[in-house]
Amino acid sequence: MNASAGAYLLSMVRNKIALFFTFAFPLLFIVLFGLLFGGPGHMDQLAAGVLDWGVGNAAMFGVAYTIVQWRRDDLLRLVRTTPTPVTSLLSGWFAVVLGIAVAQAALFLGVSLLPVFGLTVPFPGVALLPVVLLFGCLAFFAMGVVVGRVASNPDAVGAIANCVMIPMAFLSGSFYPLELAPHWMTVVSRFLPLRYLNDATRTVLTGQYDLVAPLSALLGFAVLFGAIGLRTFKWADNG
């Protein structure tokens, strides 16, 4: 396995707090909101919203936290002294981020399928979900690389990531349908990647196939933030 992927995965599975926020916390949302507002016909909206928020959060927070932690521990400097290119460092992390997203989807959707929550998954359309997750992870991973550049310490990562993700979740209709929101929110949501990830996931979970627009938008965010992240990448705090 790629060294950066392996190191990231191992320090993740040995970190109980990260596991809690990646898997247990969104699951709690599914169960709680599912019992309150779920049931057949509602659960696809809800499950998609919580899944996307969980995936986006884990992708962005995971890579940003790793960058800051590795820079602070001089691990990036250690990588800097080896013939490993930045792209291979980042692609290793990305592979783990994507794997985590697939595991999140299996868990959250698996639970949502229980009769008490009443999600129904349309076949074969749901086979497109990994593609949606790939594009979603690309966008949020790229944003995470930028957050990791800006944040000076691990606490700052939490603060910045939450400041980005919590308002974005509400403005993108993660926890309720955007159709019920005021018009201005629909307009604002068009500038947010989470809205397009929600659009794509809901399309797949309702058995539709028109993914070109949301996936293009996600790719656009990925290219924009990816370019910023790569151009400004910093190996050490002091230079």
Added chain:
Amino acid sequence: MIIEIDDVRKRYGERNAVDGVTLSIEAGEFFGVLGPNGAGKSTLVEIVEGLRPADSGTVTVLGRTPWPRDLDLLARMGIQTQSSAFFTRHTAIEHLRRVAALHRVPRERADEVLQLVGLQDVAETRVEKLSGGQRQRLAIASALTHDPELLFLDEPTAALDPLARKQFWGLLKTLSPAGRTIVYTTHHLDEAEALCDRVAIIQSGRIVAVDTPAGLRQRTGSANLEDAYLKLVAA
């Protein structure tokens, strides 16, 4: 020449950290870089390692230019930095396997270098639980996974007590078999005298003297390198 440094300068604000250093290091030398704290040793070595750029002057390492980051050159150099870094929540052997993977050498190299630095008994211990001396040994092992021709060691004994430091010398002496060049930064003069073929003394970013420890003693009429150093730095 393995390393050629020609009139290298580096400024930080008003301060000349490296102020016109010219120096060559030959293949197979155990070369000591000595000087008071803040003399510019680390900055100079980091420029040679390619971790930061010089403001002016040229540096050639193994016939190549270390800045910007040169992956082919890095494959031939081992770098142990002062702030030793370890993969979090990893055991000693897991850490070395990661480093071996970063260098694209077989994972068995991790076991070999662990043995080489005498850490096989703590292979399964998490890096966070290792003692200061064990961490320094692990840091050196990390710089050796790919069997580099050129090895940089930056004050590896700084955090060790006097006994551990003397024990460490034994390990350091085994690191320079035929051909490997070692650039060794330290401010322990007894260490430099025991280990180094030649030393450069740096003060305020300039080279005060470059010679063998014996040559420096003779030149200053001193009984040991420490006296020679004090005379040269005070001069």
